[in-house]
Amino acid sequence: MKNWRYIIYTFITAIAILFPFYTGTYLQHTASTILIYLSLALSWDMLLRAGQISFGIAGFFGIGGYAAALTHLRWGIDPFLSIILGGLAAFFIAFLLGLVVLHLRGLYFAIVTLAIAEIFRVIVRNLHSLTGGPEGSVLPSAIFNGDPSKVYWLVLTLAIITIIVSEVFQRTRIHFATTTIRNDELVAKSSGINIFKYLVFIFAITSALQGMIGASYTHQYAFVTPEETFHIHFTLLPIAMCLLGGMYTTIGPVVGALVLGTIADYLKLQLPYGHLLVYGIVIVVVILFVPKGIVGTIKEQLERRK
Amino acid sequence: MDNQRCGSFEYSTPLVYLGLKLISKLFHKKYQIAVTLVIGGVLLALWKPFVLIEGLQVAGLYAAIALPMALILGIVGIINLAHGDFMMLGAYLAYRFTVYTGADPLVAIFPVSLGLFLIGMATYRGTIKYMHGAPELIQLLLTFGIAIILQQLANLLWTSHPVSIHVGYASASATIGSFTFGTYGFVYVAAAILVFIGLFLFLRRTRIGQAALATGQNPIGAKLVGINIDRIYLLIFSISIALVGAMSVLFLTRHSIFPHVGGIFTLKSFCLAAMAGLGNLTGILWASLILGLAESFVKSFMGYAGWADIIFFLLIIVVIMVGSYRRRVT
Numbered sequence: 001m002k003n004w005r006y007i008i009y010t011f012i013t014a015i016a017i018l019f020p021f022y023t024g025t026y027l028q029h030t031a032s033t034i035l036i037y038l039s040l041a042l043s044w045d046m047l048l049r050a051g052q053i054s055f056g057i058a059g060f061f062g063i064g065g066y067a068a069a070l071t072h073l074r075w076g077i078d079p080f081l082s083i084i085l086g087g088l089a090a091f092f093i094a095f096l097l098g099l100v101v102l103h104l105r106g107l108y109f110a111i112v113t114l115a116i117a118e119i120f121r122v123i124v125r126n127l128h129s130l131t132g133g134p135e136g137s138v139l140p141s142a143i144f145n146g147d148p149s150k151v152y153w154l155v156l157t158l159a160i161i162t163i164i165v166s167e168v169f170q171r172t173r174i175h176f177a178t179t180t181i182r183n184d185e186l187v188a189k190s191s192g193i194n195i196f197k198y199l200v201f202i203f204a205i206t207s208a209l210q211g212m213i214g215a216s217y218t219h220q221y222a223f224v225t226p227e228e229t230f231h232i233h234f235t236l237l238p239i240a241m242c243l244l245g246g247m248y249t250t251i252g253p254v255v256g257a258l259v260l261g262t263i264a265d266y267l268k269l270q271l272p273y274g275h276l277l278v279y280g281i282v283i284v285v286v287i288l289f290v291p292k293g294i295v296g297t298i299k300e301q302l303e304r305r306k
Numbered sequence: 307m308d309n310q311r312c313g314s315f316e317y318s319t320p321l322v323y324l325g326l327k328l329i330s331k332l333f334h335k336k337y338q339i340a341v342t343l344v345i346g347g348v349l350l351a352l353w354k355p356f357v358l359i360e361g362l363q364v365a366g367l368y369a370a371i372a373l374p375m376a377l378i379l380g381i382v383g384i385i386n387l388a389h390g391d392f393m394m395l396g397a398y399l400a401y402r403f404t405v406y407t408g409a410d411p412l413v414a415i416f417p418v419s420l421g422l423f424l425i426g427m428a429t430y431r432g433t434i435k436y437m438h439g440a441p442e443l444i445q446l447l448l449t450f451g452i453a454i455i456l457q458q459l460a461n462l463l464w465t466s467h468p469v470s471i472h473v474g475y476a477s478a479s480a481t482i483g484s485f486t487f488g489t490y491g492f493v494y495v496a497a498a499i500l501v502f503i504g505l506f507l508f509l510r511r512t513r514i515g516q517a518a519l520a521t522g523q524n525p526i527g528a529k530l531v532g533i534n535i536d537r538i539y540l541l542i543f544s545i546s547i548a549l550v551g552a553m554s555v556l557f558l559t560r561h562s563i564f565p566h567v568g569g570i571f572t573l574k575s576f577c578l579a580a581m582a583g584l585g586n587l588t589g590i591l592w593a594s595l596i597l598g599l600a601e602s603f604v605k606s607f608m609g610y611a612g613w614a615d616i617i618f619f620l621l622i623i624v625v626i627m628v629g630s631y632r633r634r635v636t
């Protein structure tokens with residue numbers, strides 16, 4: 001009975017793919033937003049598994065978005081190709097920065113990534129001729145002319161890619177390397193793990209994913225501005241979702257994103273201003289009372305039952 | 307320029323000798339930053355006097371806000387990412403108070419600091435108390451969560467529309483020769499110096515301050531000699547938040563406020579604290595002078611004002627990278 005897992009996975013994937021056929025445009029739109037945050041949360045968690053916390057999600061998200069928008073706008077590159085270019089831009093920038101920044105640990109790394117995201121924004125805002133300055137740039141049209149079901153499939157593809165990458169990280173030797181690095185760097189080093197190489201690799205890969213997600217988000221809404229594209233939401237929401245679901249797993253951020261995304265979308269209708277309050281409360285409450293997150297707590301309870 | 311070379315003067319004139327000794331002392335590592343700053347300041351005063359005045363005032367504001375953060379960092383040992391948001395909260399409370407009573411905004415200093423003292427107390431009791439010994443990252447995420455709660459609460463209660471209070475004396479100015487500048491900004495310099503001296507006296511001269519200092523240096527040792535460290539943490543955290551509250555009133559008299567106004571001050575305060583070294587209060591003054599002068603220097607060039615924001619982010623990165631490099635070398 002080992003195969004029942006794969007049957008469930010296939011079943012869920014089928015439901016997710018067929019989702020637009022039995023729902024309206026509003027639900028499709030909401031689902032794509034949730035999937036975007038889901039992918040961001042999962043990509044953030046991948047770096048967290050190696051013990052490094054990044055506050056720079058919004059930075060690489062924005063870099064991807066701007067790279068895609070500008071290559072599409074200036075050189076007329078196909079939207080799909082420009083999404084991949086957005087990912088590549090984030091990959092190379094993260095790789096180069098990572099070579100310098102990943103010598104830092106914990107707290108210092110977190111603050112520096114926060115600063116880097118802000119620097120990206122300041123640079124983008126001030127390079128008027130290239131990026132359009134504070135007003136940003138507007139694309140001629142949204143991808144697929146704004147058809148929500150096709151946008152949903154695009155975002156779903158990215159989410160599935162992220163989940164697959166995350167599972168690859170979990171099932172290969174990368175998993176053992178990251179876990180050891182997180183628990184004790186000295187042990188990791190003496191077991192022959194090249195810590196720096198792994199960290200730079202993971203940082204670049206996760207940033208590339210964030211860049212691609214940012215690029216598709218930009219194509220979905222067909223505009224970029226420094227304030228919107230680098231908005232703190234794109235850092236805050238994934239972190240809250242990941243904490244709520246449970247860290248260090250693939251399923252945790254996914255569950256967290258689905259639960260919190262649904263709640264938040266409902267609250268957005270009730271409280272147009274300040275609905276993000278929920279995210280702050282979730283972060284604080286989860287850290288204080290459920291440090292393992294939903295998935296971790298359920299697992300613990302199940303094991304205790306046995 | 308050491309004493310050996312001074313020997314060739316054969317001490318012919320004691321005055322020269324004294325002068326050289328003074329200069330050689332000034333090149334001592336301890337005074338390097340101060341001397342560089344003074345020389346830079348004099349040059350700046352000759353070239354762009356406005357930059358010097360503006361930079362001093364901005365530095366005062368930064369220092370006054372960063373000092374409480376350094377205090378929390380040094381004694382409680384927590385990076386408070388909600389620091390600037392407490393300031394935003396204080397400014398909003400002061401704004402409501404002023405609008406409600408119609409009094410001068412500066413009157414609000416007392417109720418607002420008291421209010422923030424209590425809020426700080428509640429925050430410590432409710433959340434930060436349980437974070438001692440937790441991993442650094444969890445502490446960071448927790449205060450990040452508190453920051454979001456404060457921001458969004460302000461957004462919910464008072465909307466994101468910027469508000470400000472206009473007071474006549476805030477635009478007071480003075481003229482020296484042909485050069486006119488605003489004088490009200492020196493309030494920030496005065497506040498920074500006042501806070502600095504107050505904290506210095508508190509930590510060195512009072513019994514409870516000394517206990518706090520001991521707790522910051524070695525919590526277990528402090529506990530062993532009978533200091534109630536939990537009480538000390540509570541007190542220091544609340545005092546720091548109250549100081550931020552007092553500063554927020556001064557901030558309100560000059561700037562417009564909105565829910566996200568605090569974020570940048572959190573980062574700047576952290577940057578200054580990192581430059582100064584953990585819990586080093588004197589270093590904060592120098593660090594904020596460097597940051598303030600550098601920012602107004604860049605702003606003084608037409609068309610490059612937007613780039614001024616980048617300075618301190620670069621400063622954060624350089625400071626942290628240099629620090630980590632040193633740690634690896636030694």
